[in-house]
Amino acid sequence: MYEATVSAPVNIACIKYWGKRDTKLILPTNSSLSVTLDQDHLRSTTTSRVDESFEKGDRLWLNGKEETVKEDGRLGVCIKELRNWRKIEEDKNSSLPKLSQWPLRIASYNNFPTAAGLASSASGLAALVASLAKLYELPQSPSELSLIARQGSGSACRSLFGGYVAWREGSKEDGSDSLAEQVASREDWPEMRALICVVSDLKKGTSSTSGMQRTVETSTLLKERLNIVPGRMEEISKTIKSKDFENFAKITMKDSNSFHSVCLDTSPPIFYLNDVSKSIIQVIEELNRSSGEIIAAYTFDAGPNAVIYSLEKNIGKVLGVINKFFPQAEESKDPFKTKSEDLPESFNQN
Numbered sequence: 001m002y003e004a005t006v007s008a009p010v011n012i013a014c015i016k017y018w019g020k021r022d023t024k025l026i027l028p029t030n031s032s033l034s035v036t037l038d039q040d041h042l043r044s045t046t047t048s049r050v051d052e053s054f055e056k057g058d059r060l061w062l063n064g065k066e067e068t069v070k071e072d073g074r075l076g077v078c079i080k081e082l083r084n085w086r087k088i089e090e091d092k093n094s095s096l097p098k099l100s101q102w103p104l105r106i107a108s109y110n111n112f113p114t115a116a117g118l119a120s121s122a123s124g125l126a127a128l129v130a131s132l133a134k135l136y137e138l139p140q141s142p143s144e145l146s147l148i149a150r151q152g153s154g155s156a157c158r159s160l161f162g163g164y165v166a167w168r169e170g171s172k173e174d175g176s177d178s179l180a181e182q183v184a185s186r187e188d189w190p191e192m193r194a195l196i197c198v199v200s201d202l203k204k205g206t207s208s209t210s211g212m213q214r215t216v217e218t219s220t221l222l223k224e225r226l227n228i229v230p231g232r233m234e235e236i237s238k239t240i241k242s243k244d245f246e247n248f249a250k251i252t253m254k255d256s257n258s259f260h261s262v263c264l265d266t267s268p269p270i271f272y273l274n275d276v277s278k279s280i281i282q283v284i285e286e287l288n289r290s291s292g293e294i295i296a297a298y299t300f301d302a303g304p305n306a307v308i309y310s311l312e313k314n315i316g317k318v319l320g321v322i323n324k325f326f327p328q329a330e331e332s333k334d335p336f337k338t339k340s341e342d343l344p345e346s347f348n349q350n
């Protein structure tokens, strides 16, 4: 039996991906840029196995529960493409074991709540692609692998890199230039911190996939957003390279607000922010005003949870105001307490 285990962290976008121009290939209507969080906190870990003796058909467990792998579904497509790449290597070198012909067993865990707007699909699909690439010993670069991860879940292509990552929308119809690349490494700006405020860990009402399609179909404001984003991509990359937190924060907050505005401009409207989310926005705006400089930036994905970016020297101050205005209930003090990552019993059967 051959086995490989890989973990991939969550990434949180500063310039949001929201809208597809091709829903099958997952080609976005705009480029996006994110920060990949630290491996230690929010991550997905995936173990993949192949063996000649496994019963026919691929099987997958997510957080211990078996899920069906549909051949033409997103997962099935990722598996098929990676298998094809393995097959190419086997054809080139006949001494390689024929792993591409054997059934797969895949087990994946998130150490945080799934589908609560905490980008679980991003880390999950990135870990799956990276673990299969390791199992199959593929020679492809992370950017090439991002072409496959993208087809599993758009934002997943960015989780194949650490640090500051751009997903270039590309212009080719076949999607071969819609890939992720690193803009700067974590070490280039190591003072950056992300504070995750879990407002709710319930599954979100409108999934990103269906929500963004509804926005593409019904929002007139989206056209305006699509004119603005290319400039923002340029500007935010410059702020990262020059470690200009003030402008990084301004762009991040503006883009989060722009994304939630197009959600509101969708018919029927999509509300991801709740009253607590809106209070967090007000508290951070007030913190920045009273500090006389911008020391924190909020951003919200497809859910009410806030991510607050700040520099290490200011994170204590940010935590102070958050704890003051949003005292935590005793039982939710550590929502990220690592869940069991034991492999499910059934994973060990054939």
Ligand code: DP6
Residues within 6 Å of the ligand: 012, 013, 015, 016, 017, 018, 026, 032, 119, 121, 122, 152, 153, 154, 155, 156, 208, 209, 210, 301, 302
């Ligand atoms: C708001 O990547 O989950 O988090 O491609 O349909 O799987 P699919 O969508 P997904 O959308 C993420 C949307 C977002 C913004 C972002 O991460 O850029």
